[in-house]
Amino acid sequence: MWWRSPSFILDRQQQNDTASRNPESISLSSPPPSMADTLQNPNPNTSTSAYYQTRAVVTSDWLAQAQAAVGRHPDDDLPVNDERTKSAAGDAGKPFSVIDEFNSWRKQPDLAEAVAAIRALAAVIRASQATTMMELEIELKKASDSLKSWDTTSISLTAGCDLFIRYVTRTSALEYEDFNSAKSRLIERAEKFGEISCKARRIIAMLSQDFIFDGCTILVHGFSRVVLEVLKTAAQNKKLFRVFCTEGRPDGTGLRLSTELAKLDVPVKLLIDSAVAYSMDEVDMVFVGADGVVESGGIINMMGTYQVALVAHTMNKPVYVAAESYKFARLYPLDQKDMAPALRPIDFGVPIPSKVEVETSNLDYTPPQYLTLLFTDLGVLTPSVVSDELIQLYL
Amino acid sequence: MxxxxxxxxxxxxxxxxxxxxxxxxxxxxxxxxxxxxxxxxxxxxxxxxxxxxxxxxxxxxxxxxxxxxxxxxxxxxxxxxxxxxxxxxxxxxxxxxxxxxxxxxxxxxxxxxxxxxxxxxxxxxxxxxxxxxxxxxxxxxxxxxxxxxxxxxxxxxxxxxxxxxxxxxxxxxxxxxxxxxxxxxxxxxxxxxCHDQIAEQAVEHIHHNEVILTLGSSRTVLEFLCAAKEKKRSFRVIVAEGAPRYQGHLLAKELVTRGLQTTLITDSAVFAMISRVNMVIVGAHVVMANGGVIAPVGLNMVALAAKRHAVPFVVLAGSHKLCPLYPHNPEVLLNELRSPSELLDFGEFSDCMDFGSGTGSPLLHVVNPTFDYVPPKLVSLFITDTGGHNPSYMYRLIADYYSADDLVVQRRPTPGN
Incomplete structure (x- = not known):
């Protein structure tokens, strides 16, 4: 028989202490930051990961709260001090911070996180006063490390940083050039990256069209721009299909997707998250996006994806993942708890007694054996191809 | 020209x-x-x-x-x-x-x-x-x-x-x-x-006193088995007849003339025999990019039987059978219905085909599909002319043989984007 260690009780006591100290956080029922969390995530506002603070999916009041939380902690806490340089382009007197840059890019609605990261790194190059490639690389490395440690929960941020650093350190395109032209070339490439990401979505939408047949029913979990683009293209191609959207608690991401689809005159049905198994027999295929695609070929996505994939697998329905290739990350999670948890408060509507623990993490890992195919801008891939692509790039 | x-x-x-x-x-x-x-x-x-x-x-x-x-x-x-x-x-x-x-x-x-x-x-x-x-x-x-x-x-x-x-x-x-x-x-x-190159690998896969099951007839399989026989392996082959074309009968005859110990069974006896089989070796019509196989009808059943009893299901395919496309709805789209005369002789059921039954359509239909789709998870190994490969590795071979631009041959003027 396995018993929980006494530390569990200690944890609970600690939790009660924190709860009584901030009475306003009871209804949000945020667990205290564990030791590991504080180490991994330098962002002090641990009740929610940095990942959610500027996301478009959050409700407005929550956003206000989150922004207030960010405001309380100036960037001086963050380990970016050493590579700070004066921004060349105006911002008189204000020190350059890669994280501010990243957040300003992220505010653009159609820009993916990885793209924002790459744009922010390009800004680092622009602001840099390095005179050799080596110096620039070191500076970039530091900036990307600080970006990554600022939000350890965002897989695509990590993947975007890694991809760009890889490009800078190992590109054949820079071999023949002098330093200044190499620098401008890097900036230009980074700026093109936004286009690449838009094009990637279109490629994915084109690739997936063959798989959507007339009269099919598609189950979608979570809100993903790629999946929306896929469905939009299918609707434009005059395909007849209907979509089941899960509600996507606690963000209501499914509600958002269903409104978008209703605008396109696609028949939509909204399900509560627990109705997935109930309606699975009517479903022909499951479509999900991904926050990150990991080396095993599995995906990290919104909480509930694993569950949906398991149900679909049991009922022999294909699970298709639509994800841009810059979301491929060099991670190999072995189980659900293997990643830095992305915490997200849940509003239950009624006050929760402080003794009740609430699971607030918002991402789960779906192992590759439950996925049928991945639609990426590199083509239609089986999950095992992902590791191959990553090995080719990083070996 | x-x-x-x-x-x-x-x-x-x-x-x-x-x-x-x-x-x-x-x-x-x-x-x-x-x-x-x-x-x-x-x-x-x-x-x-x-x-x-x-x-x-x-x-x-x-x-x-x-x-x-x-x-x-x-x-x-x-x-x-x-x-x-x-x-x-x-x-x-x-x-x-x-x-x-x-x-x-x-x-x-x-x-x-x-x-x-x-x-x-x-x-x-x-x-x-x-x-x-x-x-x-x-x-x-x-x-x-x-x-x-x-x-x-x-x-x-x-x-x-x-x-x-x-x-x-x-x-x-x-x-x-x-x-x-x-x-x-x-x-x-x-x-x-390609037959010879695949057959060369036969001794690595077929061992002494093994029982091999196959369905229908494939020249690749015949050469493969005979190559093992020539290398002094002694093993037994069970041939499922492969209705409705009964090509298994031809294969069985051919194997016997080459001196192999052969047993002929009906297709419906596959589940009854599978428990004593060491390996299933079959040919394929096409191998798709995800590792799925389009194969003669009846093979999906054999694959399921093999899976049920954890018998390795090995598919032999020359590299010209590797197709860079992904199957969507393969049971319908990549299938072909052959003549019903393979199932029934014409005339035998002619009274059932009577159109005068009021509705104007006959009460008896005869459907004779040619192919089965075997999903990749049922296949243990592919043997091609370049060696043995896992189903999930097929995409890699395909990347070697085809350019990404050519996947869609029909749509020549690519939509400008």
């Missing part, structure tokens, strides 16, 4: 009337036809590869449309297109090497910009290489995303060559065509000899 056209029409007719049996024969004849198309095509001085590709694509489109179920046709068309691209690239690279050695001055290229000619040629070659390679993470940042020239890089490579070395170009055009035909000949040779 009237004679090529008549050849093409001849072949189209055969395909439409389903006169050609088996993917190997189809593949071989397609390759031979494309070889003659290439040799008849008159190539212009510039953009020779482009002209060849267009000619092959034009014919390929018709061939694929003539029998969309026979995926081997499309496979060979794509293989030949890939060969053309590859040969063009290697010629361009050789020419660049020549340029570097002879150190041609930039007097002619000066108009193009202030870049060094060597550099621009290198960039061109890199671009051409990236079109050949399937897209990967590595090329995501490197290649120029919006350049309209990318699909035609090979041709523009030819252009710049033509500009700088005008004396060389006629010989070069002849060389390209010659090289391509040579490579297509090699391809035909590969198709012809």
């Amino acid at each position: 009237p004679d090529t056209q008549s050849l093409v029409n001849d072949f189209l007719n055969k395909l439409r009337k389903r006169k050609i049996e088996g993917s190997q024969a189809t593949a071989k004849q397609t390759a031979e036809l494309l070889r003659s198309v290439i040799s008849q095509t008159r190539v212009p001085y510039t953009n020779q590869a482009g002209a060849l590709i267009d000619a092959v694509k034009a014919v390929g489109e018709q061939l694929i449309a003539a029998n969309p179920i026979e995926l081997a046709v499309g496979n060979i068309v794509r293989r030949v297109l890939h060969i053309i691209r590859e040969e063009d690239l290697s010629l361009t690279n050789a020419a660049i090497a020549g340029l570097n050695l002879s150190g041609v001055s930039d007097d002619e290229d000066g108009a193009e910009g202030d870049e060094q000619p060597v550099l621009s040629a290198a960039v061109l070659a890199a671009a051409a290489r990236s079109t050949l390679r399937p897209p990967s993470l590595q090329t995501l940042l490197e290649d120029v995303p919006d350049s309209a020239a990318v699909p035609h890089t090979s041709s523009s490579g030819g252009d710049s060559e033509g500009k700088s070395k005008s004396a060389d170009k006629s010989s070069r055009s002849r060389k390209l065509k010659h090289d391509v035909i040579e490579a297509v000949n090699e391809l035909i040779q590969d198709i012809v000899t």
Whole structure:
């Protein structure tokens, strides 16, 4: 028989202490930051990961709260001090911070996180006063490390940083050039990256069209721009299909997707998250996006994806993942708890007694054996191809 | 080129009337036809590869449309297109090497910009290489995303060559065509000899006193089993007859004449026999990019039986059977209904076929599908002429054999994006 260690009780006591100290956080029922969390995530506002603070999916009041939380902690806490340089382009007197840059890019609605990261790194190059490639690389490395440690929960941020650093350190395109032209070339490439990401979505939408047949029913979990683009293209191609959207608690991401689809005159049905198994027999295929695609070929996505994939697998329905290739990350999670948890408060509507623990993490890992195919801008891939692509790039 | 056209029409007719049996024969004849198309095509001085590709694509489109179920046709068309691209690239690279050695001055290229000619040629070659390679993470940042020239890089490579070395170009055009035909000949040779190369691996897979089960008849399987027999392996073969065509009967006879211990069973007895079988070895019609197999009808049942009893399910397939497409709804879209006379003799049920039953349609239907789709998770191993591979590794072989540009042969004017 396995018993929980006494530390569990200690944890609970600690939790009660924190709860009584901030009475306003009871209804949000945020667990205290564990030791590991504080180490991994330098962002002090641990009740929610940095990942959610500027996301478009959050409700407005929550956003206000989150922004207030960010405001309380100036960037001086963050380990970016050493590579700070004066921004060349105006911002008189204000020190350059890669994280501010990243957040300003992220505010653009159609820009993916990885793209924002790459744009922010390009800004680092622009602001840099390095005179050799080596110096620039070191500076970039530091900036990307600080970006990554600022939000350890965002897989695509990590993947975007890694991809760009890889490009800078190992590109054949820079071999023949002098330093200044190499620098401008890097900036230009980074700026093109936004286009690449838009094009990637279109490629994915084109690739997936063959798989959507007339009269099919598609189950979608979570809100993903790629999946929306896929469905939009299918609707434009005059395909007849209907979509089941899960509600996507606690963000209501499914509600958002269903409104978008209703605008396109696609028949939509909204399900509560627990109705997935109930309606699975009517479903022909499951479509999900991904926050990150990991080396095993599995995906990290919104909480509930694993569950949906398991149900679909049991009922022999294909699970298709639509994800841009810059979301491929060099991670190999072995189980659900293997990643830095992305915490997200849940509003239950009624006050929760402080003794009740609430699971607030918002991402789960779906192992590759439950996925049928991945639609990426590199083509239609089986999950095992992902590791191959990553090995080719990083070996 | 009237004679090529008549050849093409001849072949189209055969395909439409389903006169050609088996993917190997189809593949071989397609390759031979494309070889003659290439040799008849008159190539212009510039953009020779482009002209060849267009000619092959034009014919390929018709061939694929003539029998969309026979995926081997499309496979060979794509293989030949890939060969053309590859040969063009290697010629361009050789020419660049020549340029570097002879150190041609930039007097002619000066108009193009202030870049060094060597550099621009290198960039061109890199671009051409990236079109050949399937897209990967590595090329995501490197290649120029919006350049309209990318699909035609090979041709523009030819252009710049033509500009700088005008004396060389006629010989070069002849060389390209010659090289391509040579490579297509090699391809035909590969198709012809694929049985032998697969059979060579037989001893690694079949061991002493094993019991092998197969269904229907496949020449690859026959050669494979006989190769093991020749290497002094003694084993027993169980042949399921493969209704409704009963090709298993032929295979059983053939095996017996070669001196193999053979047992013939009905298809419905597969589950009864599977528990004493050590390995299932079957042939395939086509192997899809996800590792799924289009195979003679009845094989899905065998695969399920093998899975149920944890018996390895091994599929033998020559490389011409690898198809770069993904199956969607394969049970319907990639299937063909054959004549009902294979199930019933005409006349035997003629009273059931009576149209006078009021509704105007007969009460009895006879459906005779040709193929089964075996999903990749039921396949343990593929043995191709290059060795044994896992189903999830198929995409890798496919990336070696085909260019990403050729996957869709029909839609020639790519939608501008």
